[in-house]
Amino acid sequence: MSKIVLFMSVSLDGYFEGPDRDISWNRVDEEVHRYLNAVLGSMAGLVSGRVTHELLADFWPTADRDPAAEPWTAEFARIWREMPKTVFSRTLRQADWNTTVLPEATPEAVAALKAAAGGDLALGGAGLAASLRAHGLVDEYHLLVHPVLLGRGRPLFPADGVPEDLELLTTRAFGNGVVLLRYARAAVRGANP
Structure with a gap:
């Protein structure tokens, strides 16, 4: 069965956004972008x-039309x-x-989406991730930890009281200091080696 895989950039102190929705601290350079292009x-x-x-x-719909766009940016567009x-x-x-809008991310709707996908699905957005996580629906986490301490902002994992056992699948250090941490839910790892 397909997996739901959360992709998220996060500061070392656990924030996905700084104050006022600031994400300018993200260090997505060519190496990181090419990795994301390949995986996504x-x-x-x-x-x-x-x-x-x-x-x-x-x-993204027109990012590749900008004459100054880097090749990896155009590829992701x-x-x-x-x-x-x-x-x-x-x-x-x-x-x-190429977008379908569904009214609510119920466990049934997500199960139907996974069954019809024909492959893994990339999940973006902390709010939706928190909703899916509360139902045990996030199968893997691909976290890009950026070498910055924000001190405040919106935490990726709010204190919601939902414990989760994870297994480390792999790590990767990029030249700019960003580190990939890839985890799977323990139950998912056992079910899908």
């Missing part, structure tokens, strides 16, 4: 909430446009760019 390009689809989808849809996307939203009614 192999996924069967993208899953997000409305806020994350709209943030991505504001930039093509990946993003072509990849099937599912947005869970109670307010958004429709979206462009």
Whole structure:
């Protein structure tokens, strides 16, 4: 069965956004971007909430038309446009760019999405991730830990009282100091070696 895989950048002190939704501290250079292009390009689809989808849809559909765009940026623009996307939203009614909008991320809706996907699904967005995590629906975590301490912001993992046993699958250090930590839920790892 397909897996739901959370991809998220996070500061060393655990924030995915700084104050005022600041993400300028992200250190996504060519090496990190090419890694993400390779991994995300192999996924069967993208899953997000409305806020994350709209943030991505504001930039990626035409990012490769900018003459100053780096080749890895242009490559991801093509990946993003072509990849099937599912947005869970109670307010958004429709979206462009190969996107399906579903009203609620219930366990049943997520199970149906996974069953139909034909491969793993990349999850973006901390709010949706927290909802899915509460139901045990996030199978893997691909965290890009950036070498910065923000001191405040929005934590990726809120103190919600939902414990989860994880197994480290792999790590990778990038030249710019970003470190990939890839984990699977212990039960998922045992079920899908």
